Amino acid sequence: MSRYEDFHARSIEDPDGFWAEQAQLIDWQTPPKQILDASNPPFANWFVGGTTNLCHNAVDRHLATRGDQAALIFVSTETGVEKTFSFNELHAEVQRTAASLMALGVGKGDRVLIYMPMIPEAAFAMLACARIGAVHCVVFGGFASGSLATRIEDAEPKVVISADAGSRGSKVVPYKPLLDEAIRLSKYKPAAVLLTDRGLAPMELVAGRDHLDSDMAASHRDAVVPCAWLASTDISYTIYTSGTTGKPKGVQRDTGGYAVALAASMKHIFDGRAGETYFSTSDIGWVVGHSYIVYGPLIAGMATILYEGLPTQGIDQQPDGGIWWRLVEKYKVTVMFSAPTAVRVLKKQDPALLKRYDLSSLRALFLAGEPLDEPTARWISDGLGVPIIDNYWQTESGWPIITIANGVEAKPSKFGSPGVPMYGYKVKILHESTGEELTAPNEKGVVVIESPTPPGFMQTIWKDDARFVQTYWKSVPGKLVYSTFDWGIRDADGYFFILGRTDDVINVAGHRLGTREIEESISGHANVAEVAVVGVADALKGQVAMAFVVPKAGDAVTDADVALKLEGEIMKRVADQLGALARPSRVRFVTGLPKTRSGKLLRRAIQAVCEGRDPGDLTTIDDPATLQKIKQLIVA
Ligand code: PRX
Numbered sequence: 001m002s003r004y005e006d007f008h009a010r011s012i013e014d015p016d017g018f019w020a021e022q023a024q025l026i027d028w029q030t031p032p033k034q035i036l037d038a039s040n041p042p043f044a045n046w047f048v049g050g051t052t053n054l055c056h057n058a059v060d061r062h063l064a065t066r067g068d069q070a071a072l073i074f075v076s077t078e079t080g081v082e083k084t085f086s087f088n089e090l091h092a093e094v095q096r097t098a099a100s101l102m103a104l105g106v107g108k109g110d111r112v113l114i115y116m117p118m119i120p121e122a123a124f125a126m127l128a129c130a131r132i133g134a135v136h137c138v139v140f141g142g143f144a145s146g147s148l149a150t151r152i153e154d155a156e157p158k159v160v161i162s163a164d165a166g167s168r169g170s171k172v173v174p175y176k177p178l179l180d181e182a183i184r185l186s187k188y189k190p191a192a193v194l195l196t197d198r199g200l201a202p203m204e205l206v207a208g209r210d211h212l213d214s215d216m217a218a219s220h221r222d223a224v225v226p227c228a229w230l231a232s233t234d235i236s237y238t239i240y241t242s243g244t245t246g247k248p249k250g251v252q253r254d255t256g257g258y259a260v261a262l263a264a265s266m267k268h269i270f271d272g273r274a275g276e277t278y279f280s281t282s283d284i285g286w287v288v289g290h291s292y293i294v295y296g297p298l299i300a301g302m303a304t305i306l307y308e309g310l311p312t313q314g315i316d317q318q319p320d321g322g323i324w325w326r327l328v329e330k331y332k333v334t335v336m337f338s339a340p341t342a343v344r345v346l347k348k349q350d351p352a353l354l355k356r357y358d359l360s361s362l363r364a365l366f367l368a369g370e371p372l373d374e375p376t377a378r379w380i381s382d383g384l385g386v387p388i389i390d391n392y393w394q395t396e397s398g399w400p401i402i403t404i405a406n407g408v409e410a411k412p413s414k415f416g417s418p419g420v421p422m423y424g425y426k427v428k429i430l431h432e433s434t435g436e437e438l439t440a441p442n443e444k445g446v447v448v449i450e451s452p453t454p455p456g457f458m459q460t461i462w463k464d465d466a467r468f469v470q471t472y473w474k475s476v477p478g479k480l481v482y483s484t485f486d487w488g489i490r491d492a493d494g495y496f497f498i499l500g501r502t503d504d505v506i507n508v509a510g511h512r513l514g515t516r517e518i519e520e521s522i523s524g525h526a527n528v529a530e531v532a533v534v535g536v537a538d539a540l541k542g543q544v545a546m547a548f549v550v551p552k553a554g555d556a557v558t559d560a561d562v563a564l565k566l567e568g569e570i571m572k573r574v575a576d577q578l579g580a581l582a583r584p585s586r587v588r589f590v591t592g593l594p595k596t597r598s599g600k601l602l603r604r605a606i607q608a609v610c611e612g613r614d615p616g617d618l619t620t621i622d623d624p625a626t627l628q629k630i631k632q633l634i635v636a
Pocket of ligand 1: 241287288367368369370371372390391392393394395396418484485486498500501507510511512
């Protein structure tokens with residue numbers, strides 16, 4: 001057995017011993033009495049009886065050894081601001097925010113919804129919640145008021161933290177009006193809103209509800225707010241993600257298990273060391289931002305770069321396709337994390353940009369969120385000359401499920417494969433309908449994880465244990481296993497290859513979206529009778545959404561101008577309600593949609609036709625002419 005195989009085997013055969021050792025990587029106020037309580041599967045309770053705090057582990061723990069060292073490096077190529085906060089400074093900022101939240105009545109277990117651009121105040125807010133035991137729910141700033149309203153209603157936050165505006169490509173994107181509209185739409189109303197005024201867009205404050213953080217912090221300048229010691233199993237946060245239904249799921253995470261999982265992954269997978277700099281180009285609105293912009297690097301004692309801006313614009317707001325590499329050189333970044341889609345954007349830039357900077361500090365680039373195609377992997381690998389590490393995981397897992405654990409053993413990578421199952425994960429491939437385990441190499445099935453899931457993995461769906469069990473654990477007949485809803489194969493060497501989703505989730509530029517949410521938005525349009533949204537392969541974004549609409553007035557859209565107008569209206573509606581990411585790249589008008597005889601939409605057949613593939617078995621299709629019509633549209 002190789003060193004890694006041995007490591008993995010030990011984590012599976014002796015989870016208590018293995019994770020008790022990993023638990024030493026963080027500080028506990030009270031050490032755990034029991035490592036794993038798996039008495040009520042599929043629920044797994046980690047480090048039972050232990051008390052700890054994420055903010056303590058990310059910030060306070062480092063004060064004695066590296067208080068003056070960089071903790072948070074903020075770079076905004078949108079506003080030209082570049083500012084470093086030491087651990088001491090971060091500590092003070094977090095306490096100020098914590099004191100403001102407490103003054104607004106926030107206590108342990110209360111939810112705080114964070115709808116913020118990529119600014120330091122967003123990280124202060126997350127850490128402040130963790131500090132006082134409040135549950136943060138960060139909603140991606142690119143989401144519009146409809147998406148935000150659903151999340152406010154589900155999370156029922158006491159306070160919402162937001163800002164006047166974000167900025168994209170030097171264009172101001174106001175947040176406050178979207179938040180006001182979302183609160184108006186939501187049946188639940190938060191008691192207070194805490195706002196950062198960046199001076200980018202005018203804000204109208206609602207008397208009695210809205211507070212400026214600068215005003216509040218003034219009275220808490222030297223606030224001392226001790227960390228609340230939380231049970232390991234207490235909730236740290238929820239983060240919403242899309243699934244098969246239109247209703248987003250609040251993925252709920254614990255405190256102690258998450259802290260240990262992140263500390264262990266920083267050591268065994270990312271190989272990041274205290275005092276070094278970590279640079280993840282993700283957004284705090286996504287799980288990668290939670291785990292590997294904010295908590296993971298800080299827990300490991302690393303400085304973390306919080307980057308607001310495009311990969312192609314410099315700090316002077318002029319075009320600069322080398323900005324990321326400039327930052328790697330300047331801050332001596334050792335570990336970098338991004339997404340394939342971002343690399344595909346950079347591929348269009350002058351390749352000489354990769355050679356212009358001193359990148360000798362960099363040890364590895366991690367890419368995740370969507371399949372990493374070989375040309376992209378080769379291009380960046382040749383350009384950087386460091387290992388490119390594909391890693392496969394989900395919002396639900398919180399940290400990599402399949403990758404290469406470089407910190408344990410530098411196993412070779414294979415192009416197209418994220419690697420092998422990580423320690424703690426029992427990953428299997430099952431037949432989708434029989435549930436039988438597929439053990440022969442290269443047999444395609446559903447990638448599943450056996451119980452118990454490791455520390456850091458989602459505890460449940462917020463407020464809905466039944467949905468958690470039903471959605472994730474009962475999808476393969478006859479077996480209580482966690483479905484990733486991804487297709488996969490394992491080759492003869494044990495390397496996994498991920499072959500796309502089994503459900504209606506699509507991946508646009510590394511962002512996970514549910515086609516059902518987009519369909520619900522479109523079907524609200526007065527002229528829409530029926531709609532199907534599918535994800536179609538796109539060279540740059542991985543996938544884009546494409547909508548097929550049956551209009552109410554069937555003949556109205558034979559006129560090209562009318563069709564164009566309706567397409568425009570539908571696109572705008574989705575962008576306004578859900579956000580620009582979800583906007584379909586095209587809306588096509590048809591007279592019928594392919595369905596089974598029982599009326600189930602055949603989205604996969606539509607998708608296959610759109611991508612020029614064989615739609616497969618069509619014996620179940622009710623009216624094959626509908627699919628034929630779509631094919632003609634696509635070819636035309
Ligand atoms: O389909 C898989 C794809 O993204 C999904 C999870 O997306 P999200 O919840 O946003 O979490 C992203 C965390 C990195 C997965 O179910 N996916 C993620 N990473 C990869 C991937 N597909 C192929 N290769 C990957 N490395």
